[in-house]
Amino acid sequence: MSTTPQTKKLKAAIIGCGRVSVKHIKAISRLQDQIELCALVDTNQDAPQNLLSGSKIKGSRLRALTSSMKSYINYKDMLEDVHPDIVAITVPSGMHFEVAKACLLAGANILLEKPMTMSNTEALELYNMAESKGLKIAMGHIYRYFPIVSLLHEDMVNGVFGKVGHGSVIVRWGHENEYYTQAAWRGTWKSDGGALMNQTVHALDLMCYLMNTEASKVNGMIANRFREMEAEDTALGIFTFANGALCQVEGTTATFPNDHEASFFINAEKACVRIALRKGKPSYSITTPKGKNLAFKYLRRYLKKQGLSYTINVAKNPHYGIYHDLYTAATTGTQPIADARSGYLSVDMVLGFYKSVLTKSEVALPLTEEFQIEEMKSVSLK
Ligand SMILES: NC(=O)c1ccc[n+]([C@@H]2O[C@H](COP(=O)([O-])OP(=O)(O)OC[C@H]3O[C@@H](n4cnc5c(N)ncnc54)[C@H](O)[C@@H]3O)[C@@H](O)[C@H]2O)c1
Structure with a gap:
């Protein structure tokens, strides 16, 4: 029986x-x-x-x-x-x-x-x-759990896209001043950091995941243009990755709150990858050198691998994917897709960026000495 x-x-x-x-x-x-x-x-x-x-x-x-x-x-x-x-x-x-x-x-x-x-x-x-x-x-x-992202990573690891030239990441995640006054910890150097540490950190992580590499250098600038908070509302910088690729970064909360945007672009030898989230709507384009868009091919492959129910749940709420993944990891011993190492390296990228602002110089990554975000208190942002 x-x-x-x-x-x-x-x-x-x-x-x-x-x-x-x-x-x-x-x-x-x-x-x-x-x-x-x-x-x-x-x-x-x-x-x-x-x-x-x-x-x-x-x-x-x-x-x-x-x-x-x-x-x-x-x-x-x-x-x-x-x-x-x-x-x-x-x-x-x-x-x-x-x-x-x-x-x-x-x-x-x-x-x-x-x-x-x-x-x-x-x-x-x-x-x-x-x-x-x-x-x-x-x-x-959450970005690592968006539909098709894991397949793009897999193909990057397997060399399907060839050498990566450069990338660009934009996070325009506008928040009004009320967002910062609602909770005293938000926008402070001690407990939050600014647009980079709060809103952009996981976008930087996604670039590493998609490009299958880690950051090796950073040069950054930050400012506080509009929001009433201690840390920055705008950050612009350039990372160099271990594979030689360059990546331009814009992270801001100083844009309009009703027009949230997170965009990712990767220029590789055999494909240009674009992923964007604008006003809650995702869009994907994976174009070949001849101009063909492979996005639907990837979506079909993803649906076949993950099933309709998982795909719908994760598209509505990427945290569903994280819990699903952590459950599998805890019961079978696999590593979560967004594992502890990704947490450490993305924090290191942001702190390196801040250190570059503080020291007005290019900073090598990963950092070899402790850097506490509170060291940024001495920087004038206005
Ligand atoms: N992954 C994402 O998409 C995403 C989105 C938003 C926020 N976040 C992160 O989530 C975290 C929380 O952000 P939030 O916007 O929900 O903050 P929040 O201020 O709205 O909520 C934090 C909660 O923690 C409680 N709290 C504080 N100290 C506590 C303690 N010692 N024990 C138990 N509860 C305590 C507070 O009372 C509050 O209810 C931040 O680290 C933020 O960066 C992640």
Whole structure:
């Protein structure tokens, strides 16, 4: 007699029930066969309930989601009580290191929001700690989970596109001043950084992933043109990668909030790759030297590999892909697509960029000495 194997369910907790945690809870609500929500934690005791009502998850799906869930105001109490298998860390960026370290010490795999930490040495410590404990860190680098991106990476690794010449990345993620005044940590050097560390860090990571390389040098400039915040609202710079490719970067939150744009361009010998997200709508173009666009071919290949249901879920909410991936990594031992190393290297790129501003010189990467983002407090941006 054959029996159907039971899927192992992992217990998950979310620490920090603010703005981004809605994406997390929606993702978990769609993965209830694999993931059981066991705790919501926030120092504001109303936040867990606000999160649930703001998520618009209703009826039987909500009842199933919250059936074994408890709320906590202290994450250390939660770790001791619940022993979660997975913890999503969605607290302000300046707290990522402290909370992530405690979760790894408690034996949990983590989904850590970007940026990994505010210093290169702290990021490296988390990376090494996870490696030595055999735990997984999946980063909230949503761009890696956009449809077809993993196939483009695969083809780059296999040499399908030939040599990479250069690339360009634009993040025009406008926020009004209210976004910065809503939460005191936002836009401060201590707890957030500016457009580069908050909004652009995972776009830089995507360029490394798509080009299959790592940054080796950076030259950058930053300014604060419009927003009332301590850190920069605009950053322009150029990275050189280990494969020789150059990459131009524009990251800003000083544009209009109703016209968000993230665009990625890669000029390779055998194809030009363009991925863009504008006002929430994605577009892809992979053009051959003869001008043929292979985007539909890639989409068909992606659908065949991932299936319709996964593709729809991840297109609506890339955090679905991150949870799916972390579940697989934690239960089978694979590495998440946005792994701890990507978290460390992208933070290193941003800090190198800031250091180049501070020292008014080109900076070699990865950084060989500790760089704390708070060192930027001495730079005048106006
Ligand atoms: N991947 C993405 O697309 C994405 C998008 C937005 C934000 N983020 C990242 O997510 C993180 C959170 O951003 P946000 O905009 O949701 O912030 P937020 O201020 O809206 O929410 C943070 C929450 O953490 C809670 N908190 C603070 N200290 C805590 C503690 N010690 N224990 C438990 N809870 C605590 C706060 O009360 C708040 O509810 C940031 O690191 C940000 O960069 C990622």
